[in-house]
Amino acid sequence: xxxxxxxxxxxxxxxxxxxxxxxxxxxxxxxxxxxxxxxxxxxxxxxxxxxxxxxxxxxxxxxxxxxxxxxxxxxxxxxxxxxxxxxxxxxxxxxxxxxxxxxxxxxxxxxxxxxxxxxxxxxxxxxxxxxxxxxxxxxxxxxxxxxxxxxxxxxxxxxxxxxxxxxxxxxxxxxxxxxxxxxxxxxxxxxxxxxxxxxxxxxxxxxxxxxxxxxxxxxxxxxxxxxxxxxxxxxxxxxxxxxxxxxxxxxxxxxxxxxxx
Numbered sequence: 001x002x003x004x005x006x007x008x009x010x011x012x013x014x015x016x017x018x019x020x021x022x023x024x025x026x027x028x029x030x031x032x033x034x035x036x037x038x039x040x041x042x043x044x045x046x047x048x049x050x051x052x053x054x055x056x057x058x059x060x061x062x063x064x065x066x067x068x069x070x071x072x073x074x075x076x077x078x079x080x081x082x083x084x085x086x087x088x089x090x091x092x093x094x095x096x097x098x099x100x101x102x103x104x105x106x107x108x109x110x111x112x113x114x115x116x117x118x119x120x121x122x123x124x125x126x127x128x129x130x131x132x133x134x135x136x137x138x139x140x141x142x143x144x145x146x147x148x149x150x151x152x153x154x155x156x157x158x159x160x161x162x163x164x165x166x167x168x169x170x171x172x173x174x175x176x177x178x179x180x181x182x183x184x185x186x187x188x189x190x191x192x193x194x195x196x197x198x199x200x201x202x203x204x205x206x207x208x209x210x211x212x213x214x215x216x217x218x219x220x221x222x223x224x225x226x227x228x229x230x231x232x233x234x235x236x237x238x239x240x241x242x243x244x245x246x247x248x249x250x251x252x253x254x255x256x257x258x259x260x261x
Contacts, residue, residue: 031119038114039144039160043151050121052147053140058123063143070146074102077161078169086175093176100179101168105233108134110164111141112231130202130212134232180240184216187247193220196243200232216243223247 032049036042043049048066056062078101082094089097100106111117117127117137126132141164149157162169178186181196188195197217205211214235215226225242229235 035119035144038116039148040163041148041152041156041160043147045151048147048151052143053116053119053121055120055122055125055136057125058121063139066143066146066150067139068142068146069149070142070144071102073149073157074142074145074161077158078102078165081162081169082175085169085171089175093174096176096178100176101165104135104138105236106168107138107141109231109233111137114141114164116140116144128207130200130210130232179237180244181236184240184244187244188218193218196240198236198239200235203228214239216240218243221247 028046028050031053032043032046035049051061052063052066054062056064075098079094079098082089082097086094086097112134117133117140120127120136120140127136145157145161148160152160185195197219198214199217200212200214203211203213209230211228211230212232212235213226213228214232215224216236216239217224223243223246225239225246227235227238227242229238
């Protein structure tokens with residue numbers, strides 16, 4: 001009878017058994033403690049917390065569903081916050097500000113600051129890959145928010161989101177301003193030239209504090225600007241801003257020459 005019960009056990013039951021084994025380990029206990037300190041919240045359901053960090057490479061039951069939920073929850077809460085905080089902002093300004101706050105680059109940056117990828121349960125993937133790491137980091141933050149929402153509900157999740165995103169939610173005089181990267185892309189569209197080409201590579205630096213060389217190139221305008229920074233997303237912003245400054249200087253110089261003529 002015991003053998004038959006094992007045969008009839010569903011996949012999710014087997015996964016829960018595996019999770020329970022991990023939950024009872026001291027290593028998992030340390031993981032729970034560290035994460036809870038980072039977010040200032042104690043989970044009621046440790047299985048949810050585990051799933052938030054379970055990558056599909058090592059788990060049939062993984063964080064993808066939580067990630068989807070977390071993305072929706074995050075967008076709803078950020079939208080609600082901005083809607084009430086800026087009651088004179090129009091739909092376009094609200095939309096741009098939401099995107100400025102919850103885009104993948106921004107999420108990856110926040111997740112990196114929290115060092116969430118350190119706790120990922122994975123197998124046979126190059127976790128330190130400079131293209132893969134930011135993407136997975138952003139996914140983990142969304143899945144963690146999804147897990148918090150299921151475990152704690154609306155009010156607690158809202159407070160945690162406001163703490164995590166406090167730098168992005170500080171009171172501004174204007175919202176929805178276009179970031180430098182978007183502005184530069186729109187400039188290229190208006191001039192009917194190819195979009196900026198961004199490249200990055202990791203320079204020699206310690207694993208716990210990686211440094212990247214990021215470049216922005218517009219071949220048609222003979223512009224190539226590079227910077228070294230701690231993450232690729234920030235490098236895109238900085239190089240885009242400097243290219244815009246270069247374009248502005250070029251335009252001023254061109255106008256000065258025209259006046260002299």
